[in-house]
Amino acid sequence: MTDDTFYGSDYGALKAFDPDIAGVLVSELERIRSGLQLIASENLSSPEVLTALGSTLSNKYAEGYPGRRYYGGCAEVDKAENIAIERCKALFDADHANVQAHSGASANQAVYGAFMKPGETILAMSLPHGGHLTHGTKMSFSGKWFNAVHYGVNQETEDIDYDQVEQLAREHRPKVICAGGSAIPRLIDFERFRAIADEVGAIFWVDAAHFIGLVAGKAIPSPVPYADVVTFTTHKVLRGPRSGALVCTEEHAKALDRAIFPMMQGGPQMHTIAAKAVNFLECATPQYQEYTRAVIENSQALAAALAERGIRPTTGGTDTHLSLLDLQGVEVTGADAEARADAAGIVLNKNAIPFDPQSPNIASGVRVGTPCVTTQGMGVAQMEIIAELIHTAVTKGDADPDHEVSRAVRAQVSELVTEFPAYPR
Ligand SMILES: *Cc1c(COP(=O)(O)O)cnc(C)c1O
Numbered sequence: 500m501t502d503d504t505f506y507g508s509d510y511g512a513l514k515a516f517d518p519d520i521a522g523v524l525v526s527e528l529e530r531i532r533s534g535l536q537l538i539a540s541e542n543l544s545s546p547e548v549l550t551a552l553g554s555t556l557s558n559k560y561a562e563g564y565p566g567r568r569y570y571g572g573c574a575e576v577d578k579a580e581n582i583a584i585e586r587c588k589a590l591f592d593a594d595h596a597n598v599q600a601h602s603g604a605s606a607n608q609a610v611y612g613a614f615m616k617p618g619e620t621i622l623a624m625s626l627p628h629g630g631h632l633t634h635g636t637k638m639s640f641s642g643k644w645f646n647a648v649h650y651g652v653n654q655e656t657e658d659i660d661y662d663q664v665e666q667l668a669r670e671h672r673p674k675v676i677c678a679g680g681s682a683i684p685r686l687i688d689f690e691r692f693r694a695i696a697d698e699v700g701a702i703f704w705v706d707a708a709h710f711i712g713l714v715a716g717k718a719i720p721s722p723v724p725y726a727d728v729v730t731f732t733t734h735k736v737l738r739g740p741r742s743g744a745l746v747c748t749e750e751h752a753k754a755l756d757r758a759i760f761p762m763m764q765g766g767p768q769m770h771t772i773a774a775k776a777v778n779f780l781e782c783a784t785p786q787y788q789e790y791t792r793a794v795i796e797n798s799q800a801l802a803a804a805l806a807e808r809g810i811r812p813t814t815g816g817t818d819t820h821l822s823l824l825d826l827q828g829v830e831v832t833g834a835d836a837e838a839r840a841d842a843a844g845i846v847l848n849k850n851a852i853p854f855d856p857q858s859p860n861i862a863s864g865v866r867v868g869t870p871c872v873t874t875q876g877m878g879v880a881q882m883e884i885i886a887e888l889i890h891t892a893v894t895k896g897d898a899d900p901d902h903e904v905s906r907a908v909r910a911q912v913s914e915l916v917t918e919f920p921a922y923p924r
Pocket residue numbers: 540601602603604605607630631633679680681706707708709732742743
């Protein structure tokens with residue numbers, strides 16, 4: 500046995516000891532490889548990131564921050580966290596970074612913890628118009644413990660209604676104003692948000708979970724110069740481990756650090772922090788910048804090709820890695836579209852569109868994103884093919900995988916992913 504056996508990727512030993520879970524690892528990889536992954540919030544992180552994730556750093560208790568831990572033996576993990584912090588600050592040109600959040604939702608909790616007392620007001624985008632659960636919905640801590648006021652999109656443009664943001668801010672004087680969400684295809688006017696926050700004396704928080712990777716790759720403008728705090732996930736376009744992080748101005752560094760630990764979290768996941776460091780290094784390369792530009796180019800090509808086929812992207816298109824598609828023109832519900840695409844080997848998700856007449860469980864739209872297929876090396880020519888396959892599966896297909904359309908589309912998907920494999924052998 501060599502030391503690499505203990506770095507976390509000894510599949511042979513796992514298979515011998517626990518064939519059940521080893522089997523899941525294999526079949527999940529098979530699932531990823533055999534279909535088209537168009538979930539806008541997913542990506543395929545590198546073997547280097549996965550190696551750091553599956554390492555003995557997972558064992559270490561390191562409550563506190565580098566140099567100020569509540570446990571002994573932290574010298575090595577301190578190195579990993581310091582490297583992650585420095586890389587994160589450099590990548591986003593930020594005063595301060597905290598890389599301990601376990602997830603996007605955890606990073607968001609820290610914003611509430613740092614700036615708000617129960618009952619105080621937050622102004623954020625409404626979930627049905629593209630926001631997020633943690634932005635004050637009733638099912639979430641954020642809506643149970645805080646007074647959430649929501650803005651939406653303009654019915655005509657389907658883009659953020661900035662006049663409404665301004666009017667609600669003046670009326671409710673929120674403690675925090677949040678920009679960002681999980682189904683916003685367009686660039687956000689951070690300067691306008693900053694001006695509104697300044698006028699009413701609010702903290703300006705950007706939840707960049709979805710698009711931070713595009714910022715890291717310098718493919719779209721950064722919120723960092725405008726926001727007091729920017730929270731994000733590290734596993735979406737960014738392509739790192741499943742986790743979260745935040746960057747902020749020096750002024751708010753202490754409050755946010757304390758809100759992450761000890762207010763919201765216990766021991767940090769040092770293996771994940773090491774994997775975040777690896778990912779930040781990847782993001783600083785010209786190849787990653789090229790990747791993020793290709794993600795957007797593909798996303799725009801896919802949206803345009805679907806629009807030609809009667810599947811309308813809301814707002815008329817996209818500036819980012821995702822589009823929100825209105826299926827009312829082809830008279831299919833989001834739920835049916837998701838099931839039909841799935842049966843044909845195309846993984847996407849149903850999504851409410853702004854002013855959706857359907858309930859959220861049915862929905863009139865689907866959300867598609869290009870992070871995964873772009874990681875696999877696909878380009879604009881493949882987006883044309885994918886648009887045709889989506890259109891066929893959604894309008895002529897069936898939720899039954901044995902239906903002839905499901906089979907026919909799956910065969911074409913198979914050709915595509917054979918030419919552009921995920922995790923090539
Ligand atoms: C994905 C997402 C989150 C939550 O991230 P998790 O890691 O799933 O907790 C938060 N905010 C927005 C806008 C997101 O898109």
